Amino acid sequence: MAPPPTSTISPIIITLVLKILMLVLLLASLVVLATDTATLSLSFYTTFVESKIHFDDVYTYRYVLASIIMGLVYSVLQTALSLYHIATGKRLIIGDGAFLVDFYGDKVIxxxxxxxxxxxxxxxxxxxxxxDVTNVDDLDDYFDKAYASASLLLFAFICAAILSVFSSYALPKMVNSSSTQNPA
Amino acid sequence: MAPPPTSTISPIIITLVLKILMLVLLLASLVVLATDTATLSLSFYTTFVESKIHFDDVYTYRYVLASIIMGLVYSVLQTALSLYHIATGKRLIIGDGAFLVDFYGDKVIxxxxxxxxxxxxxxxxxxxxxxDVTNVDDLDDYFDKAYASASLLLFAFICAAILSVFSSYALPKMVNSSSTQNPA
Structure with missing residues (x-):
């Protein structure tokens, strides 16, 4: 079956849409995580103590934040490169470098x-x-927001994984692709 | 520069070594995780209670186990396919299917x-x-073994990621590679 006539332009648009979607999802994930706080009420006999908990009190959420920020920086750069490509009709990174940046960048991100x-x-x-076991109910919302942030990050990952498949399929377009290692 | 004369055979050996290394690392990770137990001593006034903790008492470790098992099944199959290829000189999966199975399989795993x-x-x-905050020292070894298992799994992931780069670079060898989508 012959490829559709738009096959040369539509992949650029598809990848641009995926990059923008990934950017939006990462921004949403960042906002949800960064604003995730809780107030923990502790009672020692007749004394009540209120303790404010932020997202970075859970060590893992610091890594989650770091991964979101890395993803954001990358997707802003990639979206800019795509827009430049569509606007001017040429790539900012010329030669095989563009394919390798996309391939390894998408993979790592x-x-x-x-x-x-x-x-x-x-x-x-x-x-x-x-x-739940220790009957600390104050943290339910806190953890639910963390779940929401991780879910948004999961959808952003799916965008990145699809982009990674696209940039892998683009490898044969490299000028010097014959010099790449072909296992088996 | 001309490619070294062994370039047609060495990638098969390199990927086989990576597959076997991944298999060994996953097996080690499985053993360390599955044998991870701790005895928690709790005291209620004058009563002492001992509670046995297994790896599956932490929900996340069940997912870790599931990921190890998926990796093990995949790397056993891949090692078998590589050995068959080396022994008989031909692939069990013929045509473009072999490249796609490697590409998507390595990526997903x-x-x-x-x-x-x-x-x-x-x-x-x-x-x-x-x-540590609640002074439960009995669990130190338990968590250290969990770290060890996660570390072995991390090294197995690095093998899988390198294999994934190899199988991406092999995509241009597909017979019908011209029909693949090339973004940009």
């Missing part, structure tokens, strides 16, 4: 987002279970 | 192992910090 999301889900699941 | 390891590290870091 998709791993960063996957690990950020997984670490967030894992830590939240077990800390929430522990809070 | 590398994400599974990355998330398993990240979830393990995240949950362990925060649960251990919580155990």
């Amino acid at each position: 998709s791993y960063v987002l996957a690990t950020g999301s997984a670490a967030g889900f894992g830590a939240t699941k077990d800390l929430k279970a522990l809070a | 590398s994400y599974v192992l990355a998330t398993g390891s990240a979830a393990g590290f995240g949950a362990t870091k925060d649960l251990k910090a919580l155990a």
Whole structure:
């Protein structure tokens, strides 16, 4: 079956949409995580103490934040490169470099987002279970927001993984692709 | 510069070594995780209670186990396919299917192992910090073994990620590679 006539332009648009979607999801994930606070009420006999908990009181959420920021920086750069490409009709990075930057960049960033999301889900699941056992109800919303942030990060990862498949399929377009290692 | 004369055979050997290394690391990670137990001594006034803790008492470690098992099944299959290829000189999966199985298989498994390891590290870091705060020393070894398992899984992930780069570079060898989508 012949490829559709728009096959040369549509992949650029598809990847641009994915990059923008990833950017929006990462921004949402960042806002949800950064604003995640809780007030813990502790009572020692007749004394009540209120303790404010921020997202960075859970060590894992610091890694989640770091992965979101890395993803944000990358997707802003990638979106800018795509817009430049569409506006001017040429790439800012010329030669095979563009394909390699996309290929390794998408690959590394998709791993960063996957690990950020997984670490967030894992830590939240077990800390929430522990809070439930010890009847600390004040933290329910706190952990639910952490789940929401990790979920948004998961969707951003899916965008990155699809982009990574695209940039892998683009490797044959490299000028010097015959010099690449072909296992088997 | 001309490629070295062994360039047609060495990638098969390199990928086989990586597959076997990944298999060994996953087996080690499985053994360390599955044998991870602790005895928690709790005292209620004059009564002492001992509670046995297994790896699956932490929810996240169940996901870590699942990711290790998925990785093991995949690397056993991949090692068998490589050995068959080397022994008989031909592939069991013929045509473009072999390249696609390697490409998507390596990609998915590398994400599974990355998330398993990240979830393990995240949950362990925060649960251990919580155990330290509440002076539960009995769990130190338990969490250290969980770290060891997650570390072995991380190294297995690195093998999977390198294999994934190899199988991406092999995509241009597909017979019908001209019909693949090339973004940009």
